[in-house]
Amino acid sequence: MKEIKYRFSPNMPGKTIKRIKLIDRLLYTTVPKASNKKLSTQNFSKITIVQLAHIGDMILMLPAIKVLKSITGYHINLLVSSQNFTIASRLKYVDSVTIADAPYFARNNKTSYLSYINQLSKITTDLIYDVRGDLRNNFFIKFFVRKKLFVGYDVGGGGALLDVVLPFQHEGHVSGLFNPLFNYLKLPPNHLSDYWNEEDMPYEEIPDLNFPSQFLVVHIGTGAQARKWPVEFFIETIEALSKEIPVYVVGINQDLSVEQHNIISAMPNVVPCIGKYSILQSVYILKKCSLFLGLDSGFSHIAALLKKKVIVLFSGTVNKNVWKPFSFFEDQVLLLNKSVPCDHGTGCGKLSCEDNICMKFITPREVINQLKIALNELKLISDENYVE
Template sequence: MTDFNAKIDTQNIKSILLWMPNWIGDAVLALPSVSALRERYPSARITAAVREPADELLRGINLFDTIIRIPNPRKEGMLRQIRFTRKLKKYQYDISAVFPNSFRSAFLLSQTGAPIRIGYDIGIRYLFLTHPIQTNATDTRAQNRIDYFFNVLAPFGLDKPRSEGISVETLPEDPPTDEVLKSIGIEPDEFFIMVHPGASKQERSWRHERFAILSQKLIKQYDFKIVLLGSKKEMPMLEKIKKFAPAGKIQILPELNLRGVAKALKKTGLFIGNDSGMMHLSALMNTPVLGIFGPGSAKTTGPHIAPEKKEIVSLNFPCSPCRQNFFKECKPSAEHKPYCLDDITVKDVSDAADRILSRIRK
């Protein structure tokens, strides 16, 4: 194992491999670090290795030269992943870094042939990393994710994360955003609110009937149209919310890939949703965000956007952020939600909506 204090030759880096985070939100929060890397090495070839579905978003991010989809171990098996990573040796990367903290990600990175491999020293990952970065449980749990991810790339000679210079571009096969929105009655330059009631786990999502009541209240008070964002699996929930409002006032965004969703969010006046990847994607598009936090903490995974463009609703329970081993360490509410989330009322969120709308609609 190479000692971490060993100097990295940052003058002759021409090819970089980044093993990106698995979750969409984490992948977005890693982008300011990648932007700083791109600024430092404008001529280097930067390759992102990433799991689906984050790969379809990163294909539109201007910071990368190449996107490689990592096989899903649940669908394709671990042996397929190993064979995949060993084939990457032919690209002869000068240096590599791994954002995820898993044993598997560090092991797979070691199979790529990159002579320098940087990542957090967790468990026995040091066996596979040439430059392990020291950390502890407190940092892993409580450090702001922007800073946490930046520490992985700091050995490249970077000074600080860079929010500038990040853009999402659509590809030729992506449908025009204005046409997609017009198909559901949203005109160009019309102010509307995007509501995302889902999350990666149902225990992380505020009750959908509360999103429905909130939407009804906002329509009555402001007369804005509301567009619901969700996956195919969430469609029954979106249909239930849609029924709470007069015809035409609540629409459901047609199914799009993540680049298309990003462009639709760019056109959005305000995003309201749970602590989720879509919240972070909204912030990336510089769309004002109202985020609802329960088990997570905005101090660690809050939206990366100017303070005047965000409003956080959280009861700030002392156990937050938790390990999210739901109901092994806390009891569920009657609705099978953690109390840190279920105790948030419609009034709490509608008051937050009033505050942010008063700022962005002046």
């Protein structure tokens, strides 16, 4: 078995890591070695791209998928979870979308392995590419998807199940995960920003909503509790900024209590949109805004792909250099985050935390000042309105 540099979360139990490595050794011993087959591009026409995790992971892939479609004649099939189907099905540079709900990525108990296997077994493709490098993904794709060639990474185990193991760039931004695939397919060098346009992000217009010429969007939600900022901090920030510029607040009802929702709704110059609009309509609100404030979530990545100035309150749960939003221009994305002992330098990997100090140490005062600095740079307020 070759030497593998694994990519495990610092929070992953040692027993789990030992179990994965043991399974990996057994696989390399028992699974017939791949024949290193490499099909000519003339021999296949359909590529299936796999991203079964959450919305932010999928959003970060979109510029690379746009490039792949733009410079090749391949039929692009996108394999995603049902929660991401709404956006995926509206992508103009994707030819088809297939749903597969992996129970190990689900944030509810409504999925089953039997259903998951049934979904995978309906897929027929020439080449299938999984960006995650996960033993579980590699196992189920290997044995239940009909394909000619399986390409991916071995950093989470299961490399013996792949036909082609691509070199993985540790500590590199996730937007670069497609580069090894492009090299394998012998595609010319490219820059994602040369192909991506903000209109490539799907949205749904809201005809009855009249926007001011300039406004701030605050998105208060994120999928993991460990990445949340206290709602009372958001309220303080929204109240202060609403004195300078209209503020639209987006999110879902579960992001805050009824009392907190009522406080925000009563603020002058604030438009509460929480729970009112679909995800595509919420994207439309972001598309119209001047500045965006959010957490480590899919919506922060969407705002960045819409080429907005983005300020993200970033937790210590993941490596910021790997998972920060994609930038199209200098200083487009500003990360506000605190270095704390428990983030291990590359993130703690936690989805839930009893005391997420990495977020609570970010004060409303510094967020308000950074927002006002950004508004001044955008020529929306005077530089006299913030305090160093």
